[in-house]
Amino acid sequence: MENQPFKPKPLLNKSELRQIKRSRTRIEGKKIITDDVRKLKSLKVTPDLSAGEAVHYYREPIWIEYYIPKESRFAYETKYLFIRLFDPVPTEEDSDKELQKAIAGRHIVDLWKFSQESEENKKLIFSSYQNTLxxxxxxSQIYWNYRETKNPEELKTACYLVEALMKYEPTLASLQKFRDYSIYNLNFLIRLLNQTKQEFSLEDATVSLLIKRRNETWERENFVEDEDFDLLSALFFEQAFPNRGAQELNSDDLLYL
Structure with a gap:
């Protein structure tokens, strides 16, 4: 069998590439005229969400640039992509028991606290997270301190640490005891930050993950398509990852300046 040349997997899936095609955004640094300026201008700055509903969304600012032919100028606006948060659904497997406890108790999945409960737990956590203990x-300290004091100042730090910890997954401990704990904790802290009206911003790779999880759920549940979300998420991907995945677009799909 001949060795096949390595081909890196595109960051964008085919659905997201189609979104970019439809939106006619900038690809690989080249500016592209949108085929529907009125659509871009008509996008709401924020969707119609109540305060209670907005808690369950991550808000990502999107910088929009479009050309107005009649005025011979470019216009610039900032609008917001609201990404619905979807939590992992626990199963009856052993790897989800701690997640079930956290959901029932309405708290984070606390690996540090788990490690203090027995010598066996400590061995599992310390061996799996020796570089991130x-x-x-x-x-753990920030979260439980918040529960006691209701002071949200350090919640952003906890959220960013959870975001960083996701890069070290999976580990033996997460495979055995804490499946999907990191995305659950991330969603949990995003909601807390929203509730306490804290301004924060996640890394592009994390936002991409939230979009993918939202899109997977939307497709699985057969929800009604949201064209505004599709366009704004396409704009996010081209701004965050301008040189990834664009090679799969046909030149005929794009109208360059």
Whole structure:
């Protein structure tokens, strides 16, 4: 069998590439005229959400540039992509028991606290997270301190640490005891930050993950298509990852300046 040349997997899936095609955004640094300026201008700055509903969304600012032929100028606006948060659904497997406890108790999945409950637990956590134990401990301390004091100042730090910890997954501990704990904790802290009206911003890769999880749920549940979300998420991807995945677009699909 001949060795096949390595081909890196595109960051964008075919659905997201189709979104970029439809939106006619900038690809690989080249500016592209949108085929529907009125659509871009008509996008709401924020969707119609109540305060209670907005808690369950992550808000990502999107910078929009479009050309107005009649005025021979470019216009610039900032609008917001609201990404619905979807939590992992626990199963009856052992790897989801801690997640079930966290959901029932309405708290984070606390790996540091788990490690303090028995010598066996400590061995599992310390061997799996030997380079990130300090991060786990800090997240635990910040969260439980917030529960006691209701002071939200350090919640952003906890959220960013959870975001960083996601890069070290999966581990033996997460495979055995904490499946999907990191996305659950991330969603949990995003909601807390929203509730306490804290301004924060996640990394592009994390936002991409939230979009993918939202899109997967939308497709699985057969929800009504949201054209505004599709366009704004396409704009996010081209701004965040301008040189990834664009090679799969046909030149005929784009109208360059």
């Amino acid at each position: 300090g991060m786990l401990e800090t997240v």
